[in-house]
Amino acid sequence: MIKEYKTIREIASPLMVVENVEGVTYDELGELELPNGEVRRCKVLEVEGDKAVVQLFESAQGINLAETKVRFLGHPQQLAVRPRHPGRRPHGHQRPAHEPRRPRLPRRVHPDRRVHHRRSEHPGPRPEAADLLRLRSAPRGPGRADRPSGARAGREYFINDFRRTGAIDRTVVFSNLANDPAVERIATPRMALTAAEYLAFEKDMHVLVILTDITNYAEALREISAAKKEVPGRRGYPGYLYTDLATMYERAGRRLGHKGSITMIPILTMPEDDKTHPIPDLTGYITEGQIILSRELYRKGIVPPVNVLPSLSRLKDKGIGVGKTREDHAGTMNQLFAAYSRGKDAKELMTILGEAALSDDDKLFAKFADEFEKVYVSQGNETNRSIEETLDIGWKLLSILPKRELKRIKPEFIEKYWPKE
Numbered sequence: 001m002i003k004e005y006k007t008i009r010e011i012a013s014p015l016m017v018v019e020n021v022e023g024v025t026y027d028e029l030g031e032l033e034l035p036n037g038e039v040r041r042c043k044v045l046e047v048e049g050d051k052a053v054v055q056l057f058e059s060a061q062g063i064n065l066a067e068t069k070v071r072f073l074g075h076p077q078q079l080a081v082r083p084r085h086p087g088r089r090p091h092g093h094q095r096p097a098h099e100p101r102r103p104r105l106p107r108r109v110h111p112d113r114r115v116h117h118r119r120s121e122h123p124g125p126r127p128e129a130a131d132l133l134r135l136r137s138a139p140r141g142p143g144r145a146d147r148p149s150g151a152r153a154g155r156e157y158f159i160n161d162f163r164r165t166g167a168i169d170r171t172v173v174f175s176n177l178a179n180d181p182a183v184e185r186i187a188t189p190r191m192a193l194t195a196a197e198y199l200a201f202e203k204d205m206h207v208l209v210i211l212t213d214i215t216n217y218a219e220a221l222r223e224i225s226a227a228k229k230e231v232p233g234r235r236g237y238p239g240y241l242y243t244d245l246a247t248m249y250e251r252a253g254r255r256l257g258h259k260g261s262i263t264m265i266p267i268l269t270m271p272e273d274d275k276t277h278p279i280p281d282l283t284g285y286i287t288e289g290q291i292i293l294s295r296e297l298y299r300k301g302i303v304p305p306v307n308v309l310p311s312l313s314r315l316k317d318k319g320i321g322v323g324k325t326r327e328d329h330a331g332t333m334n335q336l337f338a339a340y341s342r343g344k345d346a347k348e349l350m351t352i353l354g355e356a357a358l359s360d361d362d363k364l365f366a367k368f369a370d371e372f373e374k375v376y377v378s379q380g381n382e383t384n385r386s387i388e389e390t391l392d393i394g395w396k397l398l399s400i401l402p403k404r405e406l407k408r409i410k411p412e413f414i415e416k417y418w419p420k421e
Helices: 127-136 151-165 182-201 214-227 241-249 278-286 295-299 329-353 360-377 387-398 411-417
Strands: 008-012 015-018 028-033 039-048 051-056 069-076 078-080 101-103 206-212 253-255 261-267
Touching (some): 214 278, 329 387, 360 387
Antiparallel strands (some): 015 051, 078 101
């Protein structure tokens, strides 16, 4: 039987202290019933003796400490799931429905139950993912005045783009707006991942999860931590930020005995473009790679504006080469990046000292850097290149340079793949 309590002793929005509770556990869902009959939801953050610290999902405005009832439901926050989940647009605080339900926090997956990815895959065009990445660098200016402003603008842009590409029928969207409570911002990505796990590991689907923006998520976590008066860590973020992010990121992947998979792309805004900021720094430690977008390339009209030099993949070496992609993949990739890096250095030197200060080889590397950005990096949002096509384009670009400068590729590969024209 569910007990009701009228023992609220303190409210410091979004937190509340309830005394004289019995049998209440961490992360348990609760409800507040106001004197006027309105019901608001909450969850347990901490239990000490007969006191429970509760986090409100809605505003604390209008709560009467003496008359408001609190009841705990005996289970954590849950998500209603069904086979036809794609196409739905639940909110971050979705209320339970008369359907099978899953807790938003998963059972721990032992590392031995994970399937390690050892091959490269080219899944074909994913316009919905490309649209999300494009949104992150969308300009603000003429042509955008007809779009809704404020907190709802981003969400409506997402939904409209999904409809345009036809992706809405196979998409589940969980949204949290800037004017929604911070606690919802913490719950929303976990609700989304619960839906993804259901579709991937119970319905054998391959699921792409895009979380945007992790920076907003971390700011909400810092806000809640400050309200709890916890000892702050780096730049005011809680000391458990790394662990908290890991509980989300590590829900991606493949598992033994399951045909489905989850691929996750967390998107974050680097405060002041600082890679050492706690959010990008800790994210980089946990994830298997990172794609960094460049403001400079965006201003040049390069789409997508990917800065390839600091971007990385920790899995690429296990997924490329003979029998996986092509024998020259590793050497060609390393040579392209090395040439691009030298070309950028040559262009910086040319800016300072003038073109006359460059050697003939440096001028070729500078030209290579420009062509690399225009041809190799800038492929638009709709282009679907295969790995072989990408490697062939790389060889055409390398032909700008003297053969003697190709020091990272085996001679037999230079002989075989050097453009004949």
